[in-house]
Amino acid sequence: MTLPINKTLCTTLVCIYALHSCKPAKIDITEHKKPxxxxxxxxxxxxxxxxxxxxxxxxxxxxxxxxxxxxxxxxxxxxxxxxxxxxxxxxxxxxxxxxxxxxxxxxxxxxxxxxxxxxxxxxxxxxxxxxxxxxxxxxxxxxxxxxxxxxxxxxxxxxxxxxxxxxxxxxxxxxxxxxxxxxxxxxxxxxxxxxxxxxxxxxxxxxxxxxxxxxxxxxxxxxxxxxxxxxxxxxxxxxxxxxxxxxxxxxxxxxxxxxxxxxxxxxxxxxxxxxxxxxxxxxxxxxxxxxxxxxxxxxxxxxxxxxxxxxxxxxxxxxxxxxxxxxxxxxxxxxxxxxxxxxxxxxxxxxxxxxxxxxxxxxxxxxxxxxxxNLYFHFPIYLQKYDQLKDQGRDPLFRTRPGSVIISGEWKLHEYFEDGELELYNLKTDIGEKNNLTKQNPAKTKQLYEELNIWRTQTKAPVPTIANKLYDPTHLKEQ
CATH class of the missing domain: 3.40.720.10 (Alkaline Phosphatase, subunit A)
Incomplete structure (x- = not known):
């Protein structure tokens, strides 16, 4: 059986619903514009x-x-x-x-x-x-x-x-x-x-x-x-x-x-x-x-x-x-x-x-x-000296030779691509990087070296491997 429709009631309900649905959303007064x-x-x-x-x-x-x-x-x-x-x-x-x-x-x-x-x-x-x-x-x-x-x-x-x-x-x-x-x-x-x-x-x-x-x-x-x-x-x-x-x-x-x-x-x-x-x-x-x-x-x-x-x-x-x-x-x-x-x-x-x-x-x-x-740094190139007496570089000719660095907590490992040398420093006790601890701490050296290699693989970091035919070791002694 179909019930009779009360048009007045229906209209009232529709209006109430419409008004309710149009009410503005609650405003978060703590919200500010982007800085x-x-x-x-x-x-x-x-x-x-x-x-x-x-x-x-x-x-x-x-x-x-x-x-x-x-x-x-x-x-x-x-x-x-x-x-x-x-x-x-x-x-x-x-x-x-x-x-x-x-x-x-x-x-x-x-x-x-x-x-x-x-x-x-x-x-x-x-x-x-x-x-x-x-x-x-x-x-x-x-x-x-x-x-x-x-x-x-x-x-x-x-x-x-x-x-x-x-x-x-x-x-x-x-x-x-x-x-x-x-x-x-x-x-x-x-x-x-x-x-x-x-x-x-x-x-x-x-x-x-x-x-x-x-x-x-x-x-x-x-x-x-x-x-x-x-x-x-x-x-x-x-x-x-x-x-x-x-x-x-x-x-x-x-x-x-x-x-x-x-x-x-x-x-x-x-x-x-x-x-x-x-x-x-x-x-x-x-x-x-x-x-x-x-x-x-x-x-x-x-x-x-x-x-x-x-x-x-x-x-x-x-x-x-x-x-x-x-x-x-x-x-x-x-x-x-x-x-x-x-x-x-x-x-x-x-x-x-x-x-x-x-x-x-x-x-x-x-x-x-x-x-x-960890923090990582990759520098597969050469950067010449400013002042060999003041630079405090690894050698007197370059501020940086090709290499990578990893910093992990208080530890820092340098790797140099020319000779494969590694330098390990504890920045907490030696912020001046004076004491290479690779021999004293081979386990930490190995761990950081492996993590550095994994990172280079993940980032497809290019490593120089081609020998420079013009390299002359005797020229170093003449500097």
């Missing part, structure tokens, strides 16, 4: 070239204040020991065997007669097929800007950068290039004598002000403190009146460090002025270790271009108000390869990188722990 990201990458700044890492000669009050506001990492590493591969690692999130950028070309540095092997051919820039960090951030809705040294391609706009000032394939500002008129690309000259570090900061501040109502990524890869060493006259005079110590005593270099710190301070102040500080992640680091002939990093051994600690350890601060506890520190080994996966997890883009070699650092940033993992 702005400021990534400051200084060129050739050594591990101890800043006050918060222990320098008593260089003055970095703004960075010291930033260190108080965020987390300082005492075991932070660059992805490689010199600028091109390190920056390629940071921008791609991939270790050197995956992108093939091992140095600033060519790979056969030094005298031909002193090289036993034909080195692996170097790749100059990241391949356009690589999904870069800026491209990932654009997928998450970010405006992207780079102000300074790009160096991983000819044109930053093809690799995810919307606004580019001063960036191209060039890796340094050129002879005399820290004062206008400039010798880099994609920048107009300022008044004669304008300082490049100041100019790049002013351009970045304009970018912040223009995009303060959007969500932005600001990459700040200053050319400073890369050679040529050029400081402002008044700042050089300031440090000429100050006594240096522990191999840190060059007034012109100290002037560059001080100017860099002043400009970082201006940049951070601009975030505060525009009410952006609370929702901005700030990362401060260096692309590799400092040049030891210019500034020593004692007790670390060697410097830029070497895979001893002085070449790959770098200063690192990460600040995010409300997320990262002020005055916090970490001794966990981290790498600039970790920036990409960390930021990707924070911003949750529409398109994610299919493969990344770093790890998400959020557990550490928020006061938790990170699962143990």
């Amino acid at each position: 702005n990201i400021v990534l400051i990458n200084i060129d050739d700044l050594g591990y101890k070239d800043v006050g918060f890492m222990g320098s008593e000669y260089y003055e970095t009050p703004n960075l010291d204040a930033l260190a108080e506001e965020g987390m300082v990492f005492y075991n932070a590493y660059a992805g490689a020991a010199n600028c091109a591969p390190s920056r390629a690692c940071l921008i791609s999130g991939l270790n050197t065997p995956r992108h093939g950028v091992y140095t600033v070309s060519p790979s056969d540095r030094g005298n031909t007669k002193t090289r036993k092997l034909i080195p692996i051919k170097n790749t100059d820039h990241l391949n356009d097929s690589i999904f870069t960090l800026p491209q990932m951030l654009k997928s998450a809705g970010y405006v992207t800007g780079s102000f300074g040294k790009w160096h991983v391609g000819n044109d930053p706009s093809t690799q995810g950068i919307d606004v580019n000032i001063g960036g191209s394939a060039k890796g340094n500002p050129g002879k005399g290039g820290y004062f206008s008129p400039y010798k880099i690309d994609n920048i107009t000259n300022g008044e004669n004598g304008e300082y490049l570090t100041d100019r790049l900061t002013n351009e970045a501040i304009s970018y912040i002000e223009k995009n303060k109502d959007t969500t932005f990524f600001l990459y700040m890869p200053y050319y400073t403190v890369h050679t040529p060493i050029m400081g402002k006259e008044e700042l050089v005079a300031k440090f000429e009146a100050k006594s240096g110590q522990n191999g840190q005593n060059r007034p012109d270099y100290a002037a560059m460090v001080y100017a860099m710190d002043q400009n970082v301070g201006k940049l951070l102040h601009a975030l505060k002025q525009n009410n952006l500080e609370e929702n901005t992640v700030v990362i401060f680091t260096s692309d590799n270790g400092g040049i030891r002939a210019i500034s020593e990093q004692s007790p670390l051994r060697a410097g830029k271009g070497s895979y001893y600690e002085g070449g790959i350890r770098v200063p690192l601060i990460i600040k995010w108000p409300g997320k990262i506890k002020p005055k916090s520190t970490s001794t966990v080994a981290v790498s600039n390869l970790d920036f990409y996966p960390t930021l990707q997890n924070i911003v949750k883009p529409q398109r994610r990188a299919k493969l990344l070699d770093g790890v998400n650092l959020e557990p550490i940033l928020y006061g938790g722990e990170l699962a143990e993992r």
Whole structure:
């Protein structure tokens, strides 16, 4: 039997249902928009070239204040020991065997007669097929800007950068290039004598002000403190009146460090002025270790271009108000390869990188722990000396000969491809890498050597094996 329909009741029920279904979802009042990201990458700044890492000669009050506001990492590493591969690692999130950028070309540095092997051919820039960090951030809705040294391609706009000032394939500002008129690309000259570090900061501040109502990524890869060493006259005079110590005593270099710190301070102040500080992640680091002939990093051994600690350890601060506890520190080994996966997890883009070699650092940033993992470095080429008396390299002719490195906890193993030699160091007791423990600890040597080989197989890391017919062992004795 069909029951009669009460049209009024039916209409009322439909309306009630419609109103109920249209009610807005409960809003999480703790949810904020994605954070702005400021990534400051200084060129050739050594591990101890800043006050918060222990320098008593260089003055970095703004960075010291930033260190108080965020987390300082005492075991932070660059992805490689010199600028091109390190920056390629940071921008791609991939270790050197995956992108093939091992140095600033060519790979056969030094005298031909002193090289036993034909080195692996170097790749100059990241391949356009690589999904870069800026491209990932654009997928998450970010405006992207780079102000300074790009160096991983000819044109930053093809690799995810919307606004580019001063960036191209060039890796340094050129002879005399820290004062206008400039010798880099994609920048107009300022008044004669304008300082490049100041100019790049002013351009970045304009970018912040223009995009303060959007969500932005600001990459700040200053050319400073890369050679040529050029400081402002008044700042050089300031440090000429100050006594240096522990191999840190060059007034012109100290002037560059001080100017860099002043400009970082201006940049951070601009975030505060525009009410952006609370929702901005700030990362401060260096692309590799400092040049030891210019500034020593004692007790670390060697410097830029070497895979001893002085070449790959770098200063690192990460600040995010409300997320990262002020005055916090970490001794966990981290790498600039970790920036990409960390930021990707924070911003949750529409398109994610299919493969990344770093790890998400959020557990550490928020006061938790990170699962143990190894760090790997691969450098199948040659890099000639800077100063054989100061470099502290394995030999006086090269900062690095072809080899690989693994860091596992407190242990570090170097392997050299020319002669198969291994060096094992305990970084906890011997951070200066003075005592080779391969004979005293053959079990640990074997374990790390096997893990290093497994990693090379997994990443298809090329190892040079072809003998150099022009090698002349007697030539070594003549040097």
